[in-house]
Amino acid sequence: MTEVVKVVRLNKQYEDHNAIQDITFSINENKIYGLLGRNGAGKTTLMKMITAQIFPTSGELLVFGEEPYENEKVLNQICFVKESQKYPDNFTVRDILEVSKSFFPNWDEEYAHSLVEDFNLPLKKKNRGLSRGMHSALGIVIGLASRAPLTIFDEPYLGLDAVSRELFYNRLMEDYTEHPRTVILSTHLIDEVSNLLEHILVIDKGQLIIDEDAENLRGKAYTVTGQTSKVEAFIIGKEVIHREPFGGLLSATVINNGNSSVHVPGLEVSPVSLQQLIVHLTKGKSENRGVMAK
Numbered sequence: 001m002t003e004v005v006k007v008v009r010l011n012k013q014y015e016d017h018n019a020i021q022d023i024t025f026s027i028n029e030n031k032i033y034g035l036l037g038r039n040g041a042g043k044t045t046l047m048k049m050i051t052a053q054i055f056p057t058s059g060e061l062l063v064f065g066e067e068p069y070e071n072e073k074v075l076n077q078i079c080f081v082k083e084s085q086k087y088p089d090n091f092t093v094r095d096i097l098e099v100s101k102s103f104f105p106n107w108d109e110e111y112a113h114s115l116v117e118d119f120n121l122p123l124k125k126k127n128r129g130l131s132r133g134m135h136s137a138l139g140i141v142i143g144l145a146s147r148a149p150l151t152i153f154d155e156p157y158l159g160l161d162a163v164s165r166e167l168f169y170n171r172l173m174e175d176y177t178e179h180p181r182t183v184i185l186s187t188h189l190i191d192e193v194s195n196l197l198e199h200i201l202v203i204d205k206g207q208l209i210i211d212e213d214a215e216n217l218r219g220k221a222y223t224v225t226g227q228t229s230k231v232e233a234f235i236i237g238k239e240v241i242h243r244e245p246f247g248g249l250l251s252a253t254v255i256n257n258g259n260s261s262v263h264v265p266g267l268e269v270s271p272v273s274l275q276q277l278i279v280h281l282t283k284g285k286s287e288n289r290g291v292m293a294k
């Protein structure tokens, strides 16, 4: 398996704040990665280092086997779509697409125009007149049409309505199937993208706490609900990541260390979505920090 990104003991310090702390992981070719975590966890900082926009404080970072800084060969293969992307105010959508075309060697003009139609983007409208959703849609069009071997979307959906977000997920999946490439998607809408993601990286307070195939994570935890005394007895010796009492009942979410489905007489057992799992693992003080990172 070819490594597209290799990160070893990476650190980024902003003045007195350790935004990324001693992170090690690899990103392999032709997979869709979810880079997840709470606000301020360090996701954008990590993406900015991968795309050579900022330097690490220490550690090793290789992209396509080389250091990315001022490395045109590497940077030509990356498309980074971020909400804060700035274009000149008086550029039209058409101008912005023309400029993008010159940046990305794999750019597909016909595909770009079909996406413009899908997202109802007004080609003649100037950048300053675009709505927030249109601005996001333009980023998505560029990210998809670039067909960059490493395409990174950092919260690309701000202002996009549910229909357009669905369109983005569908187009991404279709195009990725026809033209496999490595995609990193950073988002807070985990449930919406959970079926797209093949591998999950979760950053919490600058540390990598999950580095695991999405398939493995889907059955990683379950919730048992029932009489408090019964639930308390059941969870003894188990790794509990969330407890929620209500009335005389208790709901407890535990890590599933076995493979088989769990049946407990007298208790209701329900699956835990990827979003719930990540919420439980990253809220407040987590005794489970580090348990799932390799």
Ligand SMILES: Nc1ncnc2c1ncn2[C@@H]1O[C@H](COP(=O)(O)OP(=O)(O)OP(=O)(O)O)[C@@H](O)[C@H]1O
Binding pocket: 014, 015, 017, 019, 037, 038, 039, 040, 041, 042, 043, 044, 045, 046
């Ligand atoms: N230029 C900077 N100078 C100082 N601190 C910074 C700078 N950029 C980011 N930080 C801090 O580093 C931490 C990580 O920020 P980062 O933007 O990487 O988080 P994030 O996971 O992308 O968050 P969000 O989901 O809110 O976008 C935060 O505490 C942030 O305040």
